[in-house]
Amino acid sequence: MKALVIGGSGLVGGHLVRALAAAGWETAATQRTPPRASPATHRAIALDLLDPASVQALPGQVAGVSHVFFLARTLQKGYRIERESNVRVLEAVLDVLQDLPSLRHVQLVHGLKWYGSTAGPFPVPARESDPVPGAAHFYYDQHALVRERAQGRPWHWSTLRPHCVSGVATHSPSNVMLGMAVYAQLMKEQGLPLAFPGSQAAFDARLTYTSADLLARAMLWAAADPAARDEDFNVANGDVFSWSQVWPAVAAAFGMEAAPPRPQALRDTMPPLAVLWSRVVQRDALVPNALPALVDWNFMDATLALAWEQTMSLEKLRRHGFGETVDTPAMILEIIQAYRRLRILPAP
Template sequence: MNTPKNVALVVGANGIAGLNLIAHLETLEGWEVIGLSRRGGEARERVRFISVDLLDAEDSRRKLGGLTQVTHIFYAAYQDRPTPVELVAPNVAMLVNVVNAVEPIAKGLQHISLMQGYKVYGAHLGPFKTPARETDAHHMPPEFNVEQQDFLERLQKGKAWTWSAIRPSVVVGYAMGTPMNAALAIGIYAAMSKELGLPLRFPGPPAAYDILLDVTDARLLARATFWAATNPKSANQAFNINNGDQFRWSEMWPKIARMFDMEVAPPLPLSLVDVMADKGPLWDTMVAKHGLARNAYADINPWRHAHGVFSTNFDFLADTTKARRFGFQEHIESEVMFREIFADYRRLKVIP
């Protein structure tokens, strides 16, 4: 007898969350994956990709209108814009276009998973109540994460499928070609500093060096996302997901420096967007000297996201006891996570 198939539609397949979720799904029996992104992707045994412009409702209907076998939609797409107001229209539209194209025709649809984040709590606006909890009141709109969840809640009423909302901290893990990747930024910033004979200097203000924060391992996030989508107790719930520990950069930064065999210097506020803009020639030299994978420097652009991470000068953390109460018990020490991720980048010849 053939193993029953679940078909996962991963939206935002090339982002850090989507990429790691697909990697997890590939390890599971009985799952097939369809990845959606503008860039498409390389098909594998149980994974295929569709290149689609999710901002275009007609293109979405045309490209996705035949996906009748989808059982789970994992939505992790994101369009960046300069202001909270501008974020709403494109990010709500992409979710609506996907769901409107697939939900009416996928008669076996079981679950829609929505990737959110601490923006729900106003983390992008300034100091917010910490530790943030899923029961915290929403802040003054506009907020696209809240509007996305409201859309799913309204649509789900009376339907057999369920939804979940996953709220990670800063996501840290392996991914290339995505701008939201603090681990890649740290790895390349450290490697370049070492190449130039410099110590590893925290590039944010002194106040940011001493905040208390948590982060989310992309691999752990993938397992948590899958858990919430397949655990009946988790139906129609939101969950904070992070590593389970907290740290200060003032404690973690020297440990990261030791991972690169480097000394540490005091923090100095730097605009990574500006100081890394002219490093293309240095990168090309390093690729040749160290035999690195030929990733074009123009395609490595996590600096704006990293600048925001390292400039945050208020505590940045959320409570995860709800996920534990509902059954997700996994955790990882953040120092171990950084060490493993940098080891992956070295193994894949991304950094020396």
């Protein structure tokens, strides 16, 4: 079991690398800039997916790789995810790895956008057998590409579809839980109550979120279990919640009063508070992270704009053999505490 994680420094990649280490896999994980030192859990290698020479050198650095986990995304300013470039980088990786004799499995992680979740209300709970919406998306192109390249070759594939992956990561600004926590701390510093920054409809919408730890374990299962070969799986915690249900507990975790929603464009209201955040970092001796390095407010706005139910069926996942669950409200509070232990957030 020799894993290659393409995009190993993000939220999902970091949790996956740790899960692979715990399971005894030999692991290499890529990042764009050369690492200062390889972490104990894996061998870090530099890979710029937009540089053909860098991609061409990849096979020589991962001899004997058996499983490829492709997690990379190319992002444009304003949290715009371009279709063509995201297909092109996967194509480049497959070009150089697909004929390796050792290769046994290629896995992609997509998400609820597969079902058109960001375009408006969609049939819920979403099922893997649902018709593909009419709009184009790089998920569909990547899926077709992997299936096509697997034809006539000995390796298999799988795709997983989580929603709002939640966990602890220090170099992944597209992170809804850290975004919410930093937002709450900044409201507290101003002496304000904790008002949900989206609409009332988004506050009340029924949601299924996915623990990054649970997702990582599901990824290992899907990559290694024959029952998961050449299949797509929704992956979520297993419960349904709304922000309105958990908001009082979130406010209490910060010693604040919960307030009704106050819709705002965080991309406009939060950046001016960067100086305030710097004062918090200095006052509480936190790890010195600038506000833009912690949170992508465009990502937060896009996430909170979804003012309709976002739930998925896990029946297929359960039927094929993966049955783990996570309590989402407890997960949210534990993530806040974990960031405090890491000195990313101040103590309450």
